[in-house]
Amino acid sequence: MATGIKQQDRQDAIAGWGFMTPALILFAVFVFIPIFFAIYFSFTDWNGISPPAEAKFVGFDNFRVLLFEDGIRRADFFKALKNTAYFSLGVVPTQTALALLLAVIVNQRRLRFKSFFRTAYYFPSITSSIAISMLFLFLYQKNGLVNQVLQTITFGAWEPIAWMADPRGLFHIIFGWFGLTLETAPAWMQANVLSLSVWDWLSGPSVALMGIMILNTWTTIGTMMVIFLAALQDVPREVYEASEMDGANARQIFFKITLPLVRPTLFFVVTLGLIGTFQVFDQVYVMSSGGPAKTTLTVAYLVYRNGFTNSQMGLAAAIALLLFAIIFTLTLVQRRITEGKKE
């Protein structure tokens, strides 16, 4: 009897390991080993060209240069971090709110052409990111559609701009309306913090970066909407019916019923958004290569640029590790916040 069960266990284990082995091997080859090497290279001065075995071990030099040594490498790293943070701050709330809104709309029982709308909203997410980026380059041209539409709706008051070539920061533009420019800025704004002036830190996303932010929001919204839609469909109908019986209006239903019940999904979507925006690369690669004036330089693009065009693979690996640490911390913090609200 006892041996029978044992044998059964053993056979289950065999089957289990057997089925998992291919996935484990793939995981090891394509995830675990590369991560291990990335960590290793971040402590070397490897140029990415000569055989890796020739790379010299430099200890924490790469991290020291990136975090503590005033210079172009630290300036570029924090500039990229600043751009990425603005990118994330702009994109994540927008895409989450809009995705939830769209999900609520297409989840309505009495909506006509429901599947058409669901398909239409999801469509940008499944289209090639590269192709869409190329398309948006044309839309953002000086005589492109975006400027033309803005000109029409403002009755010609809108002055066309070449979106992807405009390095002016949003906040700098707004400061300018109140007469605050680099020349008139108070002394504390000229001070250097982590190799960037306070004025630079407060630039806001550049016009070019906002162009990419709009594109990124538009392409990711569909996926987020589908996730919200799944969560909404899990909310029991009876809860809504009961609240309607109690006389709740649409706004109350949304904020008191829908939102609390999809909160775990909200956390999930915000996390996905954070990770996605902190790793944004392809759209920058296609549309701007980090320009104009490094205002669309994101951390992920900086990793690529250092590794493959500036022959500093060790430094690139160190930046990648720092990026990982940042995303990890942000996710933890964000989880604290979301869970804290629950209680």
Next chain:
Amino acid sequence: MKSKLSMLLSALLLTAMILSACATPAAQPAAQPAAGGEQAAAPAGAVNLQLMGWASSDAENVRLQEVVDGWNAANPDIQVSLNLVPDYDTKLQTSLAGGAPPDIFYVDSFRLPDLAAAGALLPIGDKMTNVDDFYPSLREAFTVDGVFYCPPKDFSTLALEYNTDLFDAAGLAYPTADWTWDDLRAAAEALTNKDAGVVGFSINPDFARWIAFLYQAGGEVANADFTAMTLDSPEALQAMEFYVGLVRDGFAAPASDLDSGWPGEAFGKGRAAMTMEGNWIVPYLKDQFPDLKYGITELPAGPAGKATMAFTVCYGVAANGRNTDAATRVVDYLTGPEGMKAWTDLGLAMPTRQSLRDGWLAQYPNLEPMLNGADYARKWQFRPGFGDVLDTINAGLQEAFTGTKTPQAVLSETQSVGEQVLAR
């Protein structure tokens, strides 16, 4: 416990066997170079070489294949296969780092110092036939610390292209090789027509263009042995104020302000009366804007005389390649009088050998200003890690174009970044 472990091991073993069974046939050709699939006709014992480059226009790709086929037919013992890849830099870097580089590969002069510093290149320049036949400026572009690494396969220089219809309409004389900065600025001003959306000159915020003005003004990026940066100089400031001034005054504009991807497109569309590009603009305009009437002349002279930039690519041989002798012979053919003539007769890029000059000019007389540039062209090559300097000055030029940074601030910043790079 023990049996679980043994099961795990046998499962791993099984998978390993499956994987190795798949891998074996693929591994064999690497061990026996002669057994390559596509060169089935090659005799046993022949050496197979791979030549890797980036894909360019169809015409160029086809011509290069023809030149390589010519070699293969004449040399049964050395068979070359051509591999033109997209995303070239990444591909080359990974294959070099992986220890299995292509035998011969394109090297851009700007990239050379990084590759040379990494020890990736075998110095073969001086083993070429009649080395002195190559233009000195182009040999210089592939020389680092006195070592001539690889022979230039072809080159382009910057010249001034002008739209003859727009010049005629404005009643202006065409630009000549005797032009100065003042002539350029005056013509750009006269040709600018805000209402028609036309500017006199299209230039991008790009170090690779501004640097010609730097040299024309008598400035230098660094001193001769690259121990000190010299960008924070009155000459450099004069060059940048002139370049940026054209844009700030509205006589010139970057391509993005002219609804174009690059200045050549703005020029082709007739939105800019002049631009400064290299030979690559010629096939582009022929293909995209066949009706455009334009002329080419040398870049105007600055306060310190004439200067232009030579952009050139060489055939590099991998230092740790298996058949470096055979590869060197192939490169000698490709850049030799015969191979280079076959390649450059297409007219897209210019021959790097002075002995081919007259024959080439007889075929393409209108490109003479570009070929003349070889006599006074400067190299597009600096030090390892200069990518940081390039990024900084390009960013600075972009800000100077929009007016958020002064030319002096751009130069000071670039000077400081350059000093950091040289100190590494």
